[in-house]
Amino acid sequence: MLLKIALRNIRRHKRRTVFSAITIAVGMLFFIAMDSIMSGMDRGAIDNMVALKTGAIRLQTPEFAAEQDALPLRGGIEGCDSLRAAVLRDKRVKGVTGRTRFIGQMSIYTDMKPIIGTVISPATDSTVFSLTDYIEGAYFSNDNEREIILGKKLAEEMGLSVGGWVTLYALTRYDAHNADDFKVVGLLNTTDPVLNGSGVFISDRSADSFLDLEGLVTDMMVAVHRRVNIRDFIREVKAAQAALRSQYPDLTSQTFLEQEAGFFEIAKTKRAFGFMFLIIILLIAAVGIFNTVLMSVYERIREIGVLRAFGFTQRELTRLFLLEGLVTGIFGAALGLALGTLLNLYLVAYGYPLDKIAGDSMGDLPIWGTIYGEWNLAVWGAVTLFAVMTATVAGYIPARKAGTMEIISTLRFF
Amino acid sequence: MNKKTFLLILSAAAAVWAIDGPEILRKMDVNRTWKSVVSTAKMEIIIDDEVRVKAMEISGLSEGNRSLVRFTNPEDEGTKYLMLGDDLWIYFPEENDVVKISGHMLKEGMMGSDVSYEDALEADRLSEKYGVAITGGETYNGNDCHVLTLTAKVKDAPYYKRVMWVEKKRFIAWKEESFAKSGKKLKVAKVLEVKEIGKIWYPVKVEMVNMLRKNSRTVFTTESISLDKPLDAGTFTMRNLRR
C-alpha cells in the first residue's frame, strides 16, 4: 500500500516528478558527458604526448640527464645503432629512434625567435613518432639541401610557408656560433598545439654539419605497442622500462609519465577540479529534488495528518516519502543513463570537436582537434548510485519533518 | 725618383711587409692595456623605432678579468653583474636573488641587446683560437686600415671567421665582422668614436648589429671613464654583489 500510495503520488504529480527526474537526468548527463570528455582529453593528451613528443620511454646518459635543462650537446649515447637493434628485440617495443634537442634561434631577418630544435633520424623516427601523419608538404628528402620542418602555427607567425627559406642560428657542439639557411619542406599541423607553435625539426644529416654533431645522439626514444586501455599501456611501458634498466644499467630511462610529471600533476589537479564541478552539479540537482519533495510534503500536509490520525507512525510516514524520493531517483537515473549512453555513443563515435568549439581561447591545452569520449562504467555506476541516493536522502529530510510535525498543525480543524 | 724618395718608399714598404697579423693583434692590445677601469656608460637598444636605454656604472680589474656592473636606469635600478674570469653572476634586487649565467646563456644577448655576455667577457686570447692573416688594406672612415682576417683554428672558436679593419697608425679596430661556418655574416661591430686617455685610444662609442635581426642595433656609449685608478679587490666579491 505504501508503494501504491508513493507510485500513485508520483503519477499524480507528473510535472513535479518529471521536473525532478529531469533535474537528476540532466545532472547525470552532464556528469557522464564531462567525465567522458575529460577522460577522452586525458587519453588524447597522453596519446599525443607519446606519439609526438615523449615516446613511451626515453634513454639518456646520466651525464646528459643531469644537465638536460640546458640541453647541452654533450653526453651523447654511444653505439646507437647496436643499442637500437638490441632494444628492438623486446617484444613490447614497437620502435626505437634517436633524437637530439638543441637551443637556437630562428631568423627571418626582421624577426628572431628562440626555439628548441629537434634533430631526428628520418629513417627511424616514424617507428616511434607519428610526425609524418600530420605533415603538410613533404618529409625530409634525400637531397643534399638543408631541410626543415616547422610547426604550422610557428611558420604562420614567422610568415613562412612550404618552399620558403629560414635562417637557423645555434651553437655547435663546440659552442661556436653558427647560422645557416634551411628550406621549409613541411609544416606540422598536429593535435598538439605546443608542437604546432614551436616545433622545429631538422634531419640528422644536415645537423651533422650545422651543429658539428659528429653523430651525437642525446635521447634514444622507445615506442611501446599501444593498448586500448590506458592502464594496460602504462603497465607495459613500466615493464619495458624495468627490462631496459636491468639490461643497460649505465643509461637512465624515463617513461612519458616521468618526462611530463608536471603535466600529469596539473592534469590530476584539473581532474580534481572537474570532479568538484561535477559534484556541484549533482548537488544542485539534489537541492532541486529536495525542494520538490519538500513542496510535495507541504502540499500534502493534510494527507499526512490523516494518515497519522489513522495511526501511521512517524517511521511509516518517513518511509513513504523516502520511497517517493527513491522512485523519482531511479526514474531520473534511468533517464540520465539512457541519455548519457546516447550522448556518449555519439562522443565515442564522432567525438567532440574541441578546436571548433573552443576556438583559440584554450591555447595551453595539450591537445587539439577532435576529442573522443571514453566508456567509464565504474564512474557511471558511482554516479547512478549517487543520483538515487541523493534523491532518496533529499526525500528523507522533509519526510522526517512531516513525521514529527504536530498532527494538529497538519490538519487544522479550527 | 731620388734616393731619398726611394728610401722612404722602401722603408714604408718594409714597415708594411715587416708587420704581420699576430703583430697587429699585439699592437692592438696596447689599446686595451690598463690595470683598472671605472666608467659610466649607457647602452641604447634600438629595435625598429623604439629605443631602450640602459645606464650603468662599471668598475673593472684586468687582473683576473674581474668586473662589476651596476645598472642605474629606473627599470633595472640595482641590478648588478659580477664577472670573475669566465663566470658571470646576475643579482636581481626585486627577487633579492643571484643567478649564475653559464654555458649557452653566455651566448645570449645581454639585457635584450645585441651584445652577448660572451662578447663582454671575451679575454684577449684571439691568437689561441684563430689563425690571423693580413688580407688587404682599405681606407675606412678616412683612416688607413689593415684588413685582418681571423680564421678559427679550433672547433670551439666562437666564430668561424672574423674580419677586422685596424687603423695602421693607432691600431684601433674600427670595424669587425663575424661570420658563421656557413659563410653567413652574424655580427658587425663598429667603433663610432674614440677618446685618448693617456697612451690609450679608448672606443667610447660602439655600435653593434646582429645580422640575423636586422631591425635592431645596439649603441654602447662610455660617458665618463678613468683608467688605472686603484680599486679594492673586495669590490669583486659575491658579498658585494648582493649589497
Place this chain on the structure above:
Amino acid sequence: MPLLEMCKVTRQYTKGNQVVHALRGVDLAIDKGAFLSIVGPSGSGKSTLLNIIGCLDAPSSGEVIYNGQPLRAMSENGLADYRKNHIAFIFQSFNLIPVLTVRENVELPLVIERKWTRRQMQDKAMAVITAVELGDMADRLPKELSGGQEQRVAIARALVKQPLVVLADEPTANLDSKTAENVISIMQRLNREQQTTFVFSTHDRMMEQHANRVVTLRDGLIASDTRKES
C-alpha cells in the same frame, strides 16, 4: 467506569501574538455507547475538545483517561496504536487520500492495522461501502464524487475497523439535508447495533435532536450538559 474521562482539561495556544484559551477546564465523562453531540458557537472549543480526545492534540493541563488509562502516560507508538485500534475520525473536510480510490481509502485503516489479508480487507471495505450506499462507486477517485459521497466515504473509512469511538467534527456541515439525514441514520444504526460510541460536534439542529446527550460549550467551558432518555 466511563469509557473516556476528561479531568480539568485546558488548552491554550497562540495565534499570532494572541493567546487563545480554547478550553478552560473541562470535566467530561463519556460512557460506552454514547451518541454525544457537542454544540456551541464557533470558537467555543468544540474542535479542540475532539482533537484532544482523539489524541491529535495534547491538553495544556489536565488529564484524558481512556479505559482507565491516562493518555499522557502513553508513548508516541502507544498513541499511534490508540489512534489505530480504538478511535476513528470523520473530518469536516473529509480528508480523503486523493490518489486512492474509494475502496482503497476505506481499506487504508485496515492496511495500517496490518492484521488482515488482502481478501479480508477487500471484503470488509466493500461491506461498509455498501452500507453507506456507495457500492457502485468503489473504484472511483475522490475527485469524481460529490461532497455527500465523499463524506460517506470518510464515514465508511472511520467505521471499517469497527472502532470503539468515532470522533466526528461537523460531519454534516457540508451536506444537503437529505444526505445529512442519511449519514445520521448510518451513525445511529452503528451506535445501536454495535454500541459504537459517537462524539460529534455540530451546528446542525437535526443532528442535535438525534443525540442522546448534548453538551454545550461556551468560551472553553461546559455551559450545559443534557441527557435524553431514548
